[in-house]
Amino acid sequence: MARLSPGDTIGILGGGQLGRMIAMAAARLGLKCHVYCPDAASPAFEVAAASTCAPYEDEAALAAFAEAVDVVTYEFENVPDTTAAVLAARVPVRPSPESLRVCQDRLTEKAFLSDAGIATAAFRKVDSLDELEKALGEIGTPAILKTRRFGYDGKGQTMIRTAGEAADAWEAIGKAPAILEAVVPFALECSAIVARGVDGETAVFDIADNRHENHILKFSRVPAPIAPETAAKAADIARRIAGALDHVGVLAVELFVVRDGDAETLFVNELAPRVHNSGHWTEDACAVSQFEQHVRAIAGWPLAIPRLVSEVEMENLIGADAERWADILAEPGARLHLYGKGETRPGRKMGHVNRLASPNGRFGTSPKRPL
Amino acid sequence: MARLSPGDTIGILGGGQLGRMIAMAAARLGLKCHVYCPDAASPAFEVAAASTCAPYEDEAALAAFAEAVDVVTYEFENVPDTTAAVLAARVPVRPSPESLRVCQDRLTEKAFLSDAGIATAAFRKVDSLDELEKALGEIGTPAILKTRRFGYDGKGQTMIRTAGEAADAWEAIGKAPAILEAVVPFALECSAIVARGVDGETAVFDIADNRHENHILKFSRVPAPIAPETAAKAADIARRIAGALDHVGVLAVELFVVRDGDAETLFVNELAPRVHNSGHWTEDACAVSQFEQHVRAIAGWPLAIPRLVSEVEMENLIGADAERWADILAEPGARLHLYGKGETRPGRKMGHVNRLASPNGRFGTSPKRPL
Structure with a gap:
């Protein structure tokens, strides 16, 4: 159908x-x-x-x-x-099993990006301690050793600061099939959320500036403080990737922004062939949410124009953060989302809040929150 | 609790x-x-x-x-x-059974409004043809005979243009307990949607200009083309009614606007002690929807500030209107809502669409739609 x-x-x-x-x-x-x-x-x-x-x-x-x-x-x-x-x-x-196959393995994903001519951190395949040591010789330190599969929120990865840490790192990730990646000295972590329809039509949301705490996304701010040309390049990269995958649905592209003076260079960090935490701001600050856009795409329906309606900051409510729900409800300009999860656990995503900029350009009104 | x-x-x-x-x-x-x-x-x-x-x-x-x-x-x-x-x-x-009791009977409702000092059309209780004829003598024609209970979308009511139509009208409404109301020569039909919290806090949405077709709401446009003072008065009326009912939750107040030169006078037409079709625009054009506001109120939570985000026109999709879903999906600035009803029937509310004003102040972009 x-x-x-x-x-x-x-x-x-x-x-x-x-x-x-x-x-x-x-x-x-x-x-x-x-x-x-x-x-x-x-x-x-x-x-x-x-x-x-x-x-x-x-x-x-x-x-x-x-x-x-x-x-x-x-x-x-x-x-x-x-x-x-x-x-x-x-x-x-939808998206097709091919999008899954490429994106669920970090090595396959990086190789796909590389083949598509899209810049990533330098990387090497690692299946043994020998291969890891050889890869460290080529890539240098610091570098990050990551399992090829099932990693998320910093799980299944470890930083290697000197070549002498190789054996410990190999042990730490359970000697699983892995990838070694060079550390990119990024100024910002951003994401581009693209939707691609059955007919190949694409629409990219505004680029988000993502801040992590303990390897978990904590804040996304839109628009990201990057040059308009950089934002346009990020959107173009997202479109190219979605096209190369023949993707149908929403796809999230996480990018590093490296700065050298005024110059900004982009490297793709990773892909998620689905709606993404860094697109949650779209639900309240955009003419269409990433969820509706995904539904439109997989339904074979036309995409909506993802017009930004307001500057916005999304804050993830992780673990005990969600206990602040009553304060957030009372905060002007804050839009609370709770996921209905029964049990609060440390590190568990319990909800999020989208704070819309008020007419004077500030997010929300809580005097305690730093911007 | x-x-x-x-x-x-x-x-x-x-x-x-x-x-x-x-x-x-x-x-x-x-x-x-x-x-x-x-x-x-x-x-x-x-x-x-x-x-x-x-x-x-x-x-x-x-x-x-x-x-x-x-x-x-x-x-x-x-x-x-x-x-x-x-x-x-x-x-x-919540709202309490008292709100139900007052609002489910047109006579009780009008008497309540009258006692609260709020202007309505002149009305009389009608329990027999004799009473109807007497009431017509007092109120004059044209007048509307309505059953006291279970009327909606024009059902259970009939217009009486001359005193000679009394018997037919009494027959037409099934000789049920009724109310005769004077016809108000209104320039506009508006509604004020108010939310009232457990603690008595109130918040009123912007006043909507409601257009009916075949006695069913077809369009709501916000803001309504009325004087700011009239809008403030409508909001004040809604607050007073909610307070007098000790209402908790959302309450819809339908009002007639009568114009005499530049002067605008308000008459309350009817109340609905619940979320209301004429508040559906809030879901896409307001900082909080009437549905969330109702949930906040009945949960004992603080109300949100119902700030209007965009000019908006809500169109009800009635019966076969919903067959236009694919065109609406393709219309920039249109937000489609479908209710998942299995069977399309004439007069059945199947969904609605909220058209947000684009930066140039026009709703949507469909060239066919008159504004």
Whole structure:
């Protein structure tokens, strides 16, 4: 089915906050959602018309799910290959399993970018301590050793400051298939969120300036304090990547901005073939949210114009941060989003708040918050 | 319970589009919703964490529902008295059954407004043809005969142009307990949507200019083309009514604007003790939607500042109008909302579209649409 109609059903793999927000955007457009997730306490189940709670390896459950939906999408890139294959044999999977294959392995992803002529940090494949030592000789230190798969929020990676730390680092990541990457001396970390439609049409949101704490995204600010030409280049890179992947849906491109005097150079850090935490500001400060844009793309519908409506700062509410909900509700210009997760744990993303610039250009009004 | 916490559950009586949009606003704030509706095909069921499909008279189902939720609200004012009483004995009902009692009977409502010193059309109680003829003698023609209860979208009412039409009119409304109202020679029909918190705090949205077709709301335009003083008076009337009702939640006040030269005079037409179709523009053109504001109020949370973000025109998609969904999706500046109703019927509200003013002050870009 090339194009969905209102009343059709989107299948979503993964029941976390991203799936939840996709489901709500779809519901607003008259689409039904069916969420598939092995976790019975999935936040997305609460806003979906139907749900399947089963392992990703349960082929019978997957087949029934495929039968019940008109298109399948996902909220995370670590969808097992066989899961994607079982589904893709029965129903359109958007973005395609190829986007998954490229993006769920850091080495494949970097090689893809390199082949596409897009600048990244220098990198080497590492499958053994010998290879790691050889790679360190070529790339130098400091460098970062990362597992090829299943890393997120700083997990599965370790910094190597001197060649002598190689053995410890190899041990630290569990001797898993890995990639060694040069450290990029960036001034800023940014992201470009692009949507690409079934017909190849693309639309890029304004570039976000992302600040991390403890390897977890804490703030995104839009517009990013970069030159307009740099922003245009970032958007162009995102469009090229989406095109090279023949991607359908939203794709997040994380970039490093390196400064040398007034010159700004971009290096792609990593890709996420899905809606992304650094695009959460779009829900309140843009004419269309990344979630709606993703739904439009995978439904075969036209994309909306992602016009920035207000300067905005997104703050992730991580762990105990969410206990500030009552203060945030009372803060003028703040838009609170909570994910309905039952248990607060350190490092767990519980919600976020979008603070819109007031007419005088300040975000929110909390006197305590530094800008 | 005076104040809800994230994770608590709102019970919603009624599973139509209003309940659906309340549920989505609640979910965004980390609240769960439990929708109670006798209709198995209720659109709100699809976005709610829990649902009960049972008659409003089923006291056992109501008791179980009350047990499962932390507060009860409703999307329609015709909640049966006993339903409200059964629930209110077990759990806070917001707005209170008193708001229901006043607003579900046109005579009680007009008498309440009159007692509160708020101008309305002249009206008389009509329980017989004799009373109708007497009332026509006092009020004159043209006048409108309306059933006291269960009227909406022009149903249960008939225009009387000459005294000779009395008997036919009395027949036409089924000889039900009724009210005769003078016709107000209005220049505009407007509405003021007010939210009132548990602590008596109020916030009024910008006044909407409402245009009806076939007695059904078709367009709301904001800001309304009335004098700033008139808008302030309308807001003040809405606040006074909410206060006099000790209302908690959103309340819609429909008003007639009568013009005499430059002078504008307001008459209250009717009240709805709930979120209202003429407030749907708030979802895309205001810093807070009427649905979130209602959730905040009934949760015992602070109200948000209902700052208008853009001029806007809301168009109801009635019956076959919704078949234009693909054109609307392609229209810049248009925000489509579809309710997920399975069956299209003439006169049925299928969705709406909010068209935001572009920087040059025009709504949307469709060349065919008159402004």
